[in-house]
Amino acid sequence: MPTAARPNKRLLQGERSRDEILDAASRMMSVRGFDGTSIADIARESGLPNSSIYWHFNSKMGILAAVMERGAERFFASVPTTPPTTDDTPESYLLRTLRDSGVAFVEHPEFLRLFVLLLLSSDAPEVKEIVERVRAHGRTNLHALIQHAFSTVAPERAGAIADELADFAMAGFDGAFLALQATPSVSHERLMEQLAEAVATLGRRIVEA
Amino acid sequence: MPTAARPNKRLLQGERSRDEILDAASRMMSVRGFDGTSIADIARESGLPNSSIYWHFNSKMGILAAVMERGAERFFASVPTTPPTTDDTPESYLLRTLRDSGVAFVEHPEFLRLFVLLLLSSDAPEVKEIVERVRAHGRTNLHALIQHAFSTVAPERAGAIADELADFAMAGFDGAFLALQATPSVSHERLMEQLAEAVATLGRRIVEA
């Protein structure tokens, strides 16, 4: 088992190997799935023997957990979360932030592919836990984004609007990602623009109600 | 290999076995994925020996193809495709038909789960072919639905509106399905209502432009 502390400049070769194993595993699992990727595949792809793989991670499931952990970290780090400026309308704020978030989606296809695969087909509790945490985190982000968007025009109802529309917006994201995976030629910018317009309109309608 | 013709009332035991194998395979593959489901699993689940499985289907991939073929057939048969009545507005028609389509989604989770899994992680050409066909069929359905919806208020522009919104609507469906799989407590009715309202609004805006 690897040590958590890395005191000096010594062989960070170990850490580099660890990363290369995770790179290879992430790449292959996001395309073939967890069960479709063997330890031998990862060894071949990373150029390291399976003894190294089992030294860094104690099991195949351990590799998966590490891949998802690192992937989630990087993914959420790339999702922008800037509050609206004073002259932002719900429309302008949603358009900008959803478009930016869409870019994050396009930039992390490996993580998201594997995420959806696990969401649909994994029953291992340690994986389910990560999947649920990632999804909850994503929903919280989206909820805050919508609440932000309407805080300028209806501060006291923005929370309720976000409650109402968070799932819809999330479904829009998920669907846009799937569309992109199924048909790379579709424009994710346009989908994000339409989603922003839809959320803005639905929110406005709640404000007016 | 099984014969296509089944002339008389003889042992339809064969056909029943075939169906039970497909039932078991569909059930397991939609939960564990293709690679996560073994022939032994299917044999155990269906109560039939693997020799029977290989007599009806020549390979594991053959089972998959048959599962998807039958699933797609049943799925599209359950999707309602009724034209609008003369007093339908785009809103009323979209609301009704998308809500009905949403029911079809809820009623065929096995097929759709496996469909998404294969969409994301299968590289076998025979599977890719089916996946693309199913998706194209679905998109065509949705396109026709949107065109129908706006044919009453803007007959000459309904086609262009459908071109513009078909991908967005499809993403809404995909996302709603994923949301339901991730969090069964979300209301698919509400998601479909919001999607209908969003499509109606975006379409209206194109009409007015």
Place this chain on the structure above:
DNA sequence: AGCGTTCTGGAACGATCGGTCCAGATAAAC
């Protein structure tokens, strides 16, 4: 009764699976 087709029961195949073991290479620590 005999024949032929359809389907089942179960053993068996080589390949690959996830995982283990251990000898040795490497270099920081003393």
Place this chain on the structure above:
DNA sequence: GTTTATCTGGACCGATCGTTCCAGAACGCT
């Protein structure tokens, strides 16, 4: 220079994988 912890190389394990084979049960046809 010896020790110690980190990491690699590769053989090896039993289990399971997809697939094959074949004897025979079950039943329609003549």
